[in-house]
Amino acid sequence: MPRKLPALTGDNRAFWQGGENNALLIHRCSACTRYFHPPSPVCPACNSFEVGPQAVSGKGQVASFTINHQPWTPELQEPFVIAIVELVEQAGLRFVSNIEGIPVTDVFIGMPVRVHFQQEDDVWLPLFVKD
Amino acid sequence: MFDRLYEKDVAITGIGQSEVGRPSQLSAMRLTADACLEAIADAGLTRDEIDGVACWPGDNNNGDSFSPVGPNALKNALGLNVNWFGGGYEGPGPLAGIINGVMAIASGMCRNVLVFRTITESSTRQHNKQASALTNKTQGRDSSFAWQWYTPFNVLSAANLMAMYAQRHFHDYGTTSEQLAQIALTCRRNAELNPKAVYRTPMSMDDYMQSRMISTPLRMFDCDVHCDASTAIILSRRDAAKDGRNPPIRIEAMGAALNQPWSWDQISLTQGAAFDVGRMMWARTDLKPKDVGSAQLYDGFSILTMIWLEALGLCPVGESGRFVEGGQRIALDGELPLNTNGGQLSGGRTHGLGYVHEACLQLWGRADKRQIADHQVAVTAAGGGPLGGSLLLVRD
Numbered sequence: 383m384p385r386k387l388p389a390l391t392g393d394n395r396a397f398w399q400g401g402e403n404n405a406l407l408i409h410r411c412s413a414c415t416r417y418f419h420p421p422s423p424v425c426p427a428c429n430s431f432e433v434g435p436q437a438v439s440g441k442g443q444v445a446s447f448t449i450n451h452q453p454w455t456p457e458l459q460e461p462f463v464i465a466i467v468e469l470v471e472q473a474g475l476r477f478v479s480n481i482e483g484i485p486v487t488d489v490f491i492g493m494p495v496r497v498h499f500q501q502e503d504d505v506w507l508p509l510f511v512k513d
Numbered sequence: 514m515f516d517r518l519y520e521k522d523v524a525i526t527g528i529g530q531s532e533v534g535r536p537s538q539l540s541a542m543r544l545t546a547d548a549c550l551e552a553i554a555d556a557g558l559t560r561d562e563i564d565g566v567a568c569w570p571g572d573n574n575n576g577d578s579f580s581p582v583g584p585n586a587l588k589n590a591l592g593l594n595v596n597w598f599g600g601g602y603e604g605p606g607p608l609a610g611i612i613n614g615v616m617a618i619a620s621g622m623c624r625n626v627l628v629f630r631t632i633t634e635s636s637t638r639q640h641n642k643q644a645s646a647l648t649n650k651t652q653g654r655d656s657s658f659a660w661q662w663y664t665p666f667n668v669l670s671a672a673n674l675m676a677m678y679a680q681r682h683f684h685d686y687g688t689t690s691e692q693l694a695q696i697a698l699t700c701r702r703n704a705e706l707n708p709k710a711v712y713r714t715p716m717s718m719d720d721y722m723q724s725r726m727i728s729t730p731l732r733m734f735d736c737d738v739h740c741d742a743s744t745a746i747i748l749s750r751r752d753a754a755k756d757g758r759n760p761p762i763r764i765e766a767m768g769a770a771l772n773q774p775w776s777w778d779q780i781s782l783t784q785g786a787a788f789d790v791g792r793m794m795w796a797r798t799d800l801k802p803k804d805v806g807s808a809q810l811y812d813g814f815s816i817l818t819m820i821w822l823e824a825l826g827l828c829p830v831g832e833s834g835r836f837v838e839g840g841q842r843i844a845l846d847g848e849l850p851l852n853t854n855g856g857q858l859s860g861g862r863t864h865g866l867g868y869v870h871e872a873c874l875q876l877w878g879r880a881d882k883r884q885i886a887d888h889q890v891a892v893t894a895a896g897g898g899p900l901g902g903s904l905l906l907v908r909d
Contacts (some may be wrong), residue, residue, distance in 0.1 A: 384664060385664075385665050385666075385667060385669060385671075386654070386655055386664040386667075387634045387654050387655070387659040387665055388654060388655055388656065388662075388664075388665050389653075389654040389655060389656030389661065390654075391656070394661070396698075419779070420662055420776070420779075426774070432614050440820055445681070445782065446677040446680045446681040446782050447677060447680060447685070448673055448677050448679075448680055448724075448728045448729050448730075448731075449674035449726075449728070449729040450727075450731070451675075451725070451726045451727060452670070452672070452725075452727045452728060454667075454669035454670055455669065458667060462667065464622065464666060464667070464668055464673050464677070464728075465677075466677055466778050466782070474779075476778060476779070477662060477778060478662060478663050478666050478668060478674075479666050480666050480667070491680065491681065491684045494729070501653070505665070507665055507666070
């Protein structure tokens with residue numbers, strides 16, 4: 383399925399390219415120890431600049447999801463699952479991704495998932511499968 | 514908490530709206546001029562008395578069709594001499610133009626502010642067959658503030674994100690598709706009585722259930738309908754309000770608190786910013802939710818109306834499904850008439866100011882065949898996800 387890729391910046395590059403080394407890199411603040419996403423050069427919790435990407439387990443659960451049926455573009459192969467995945471490292475630490483590898487109707491809220499990476503050009507998309 | 518509540522110095526004194534086309538043959542500026550001149554006359558004012566202009570967003574922030582006319586262009590087109598004008602995308606949702614206009618008056622910059630919202634999504638989509646606004650921007654990589662985190666996963670419409678709010682609401686509170694359908698069915702029944710509404714043919718529960726699934730659990734009738742239209746509202750200093758055609762409608766309280774991250778996936782999935790907005794609005798008035806006689810609540814997607822019902826305390830948290838069940842409570846003759854012009858789901862995506870226009874028509878008793886029982890207090894809210902605003906309106 384064709385994908386619209388992100389523009390890489392100093393702030394987001396680790397997240398999108400960590401998969402090259404099979405690592406899901408999430409920004410973490412060394413001052414207050416909290417992870418945060420999206421990545422940024424300053425911690426939104428304590429405003430420290432002592433932040434940087436750190437590898438996490440890549441495990442999480444589905445916080446919510448939807449099965450997209452609408453062919454927004456002619457190239458889309460629907461249906462497919464979009465989900466908000468919450469990582470096990472911290473409550474509320476989450477991002478949007480896709481769930482693959484099982485029938486779309488088998489996905490449920492609370493389903494445990496783990497990350498895998500799909501390379502597109504110079505981006506390694508963090509996608510999830512049932513764990 | 515607040516030592517003075519400045520919005521109470523401001524009133525709505527006039528309203529106007531262009532035709533609601535699907536599409537319209539009129540240009541965006543013509544639609545805007547129709548709405549604005551009607552509103553100025555409705556307030557009993559002349560254009561020389563308009564000394565402020567506000568809108569949300571401004572020119573071209575999200576493509577021509579989403580905001581084809583900004584304050585600069587309108588000021589020139591109508592030959593207005595103003596002390597202050599402003600637009601811009603950053604604000605608490607589609608009511609931001611009103612909230613900014615209120616502040617311009619409260620600060621003494623202006624006496625009469627013209628607020629407008631023009632949208633021409635219908636005619637633009639006729640020319641460009643793309644189903645989603647986001648897919649129009651297929652050139653190059655996405656580096657927008659928020660959408661760069663969604664489009665790589667083929668989230669190509671806000672519908673996908675709202676669907677995940679709906680899914681979580683269903684999961685946490687037991688909300689059902691039949692309950693959600695009541696928002697769409699109520700809007701359609703009301704639209705049948707609104708000559709400007711886009712969709713006016715009757716719709717049954719079967720029609721709803723058989724409509725195309727867009728993004729589970731949201732169906733086609735859970736998504737609002739694009740149109741070409743402009744809506745205008747005149748805000749006046751209360752002590753400057755003329756003895757116009759309408760008794761002034763006080764801005765009793767505004768809500769615009771946005772304490773959560775500005776992001777569609779980092780916020781509370783069942784509450785969004787709406788609950789912050791509701792808490793702020795009720796902290797600025799002695800009135801209570803039980804005083805509200807009608808509600809015009811954002812229905813860009815039906816689930817957002819459900820969230821607003823809860824966020825504004827019009828029903829208990831998590832209970833919006835049961836509150837709207839059967840549709841009687843929210844009908845024109847119910848205890849809380851909702852989206853009485855058909856909302857955006859059937860009336861057309863006038864995007865925010867349409868709700869305020871309708872609230873004023875109802876408070877003034879000018880809603881013709883869809884007029885509800887006499888009441889003094891109305892609430893309107895617009896936005897979803899990380900942005901939102903609300904107004905509590907009281908007829909003097």
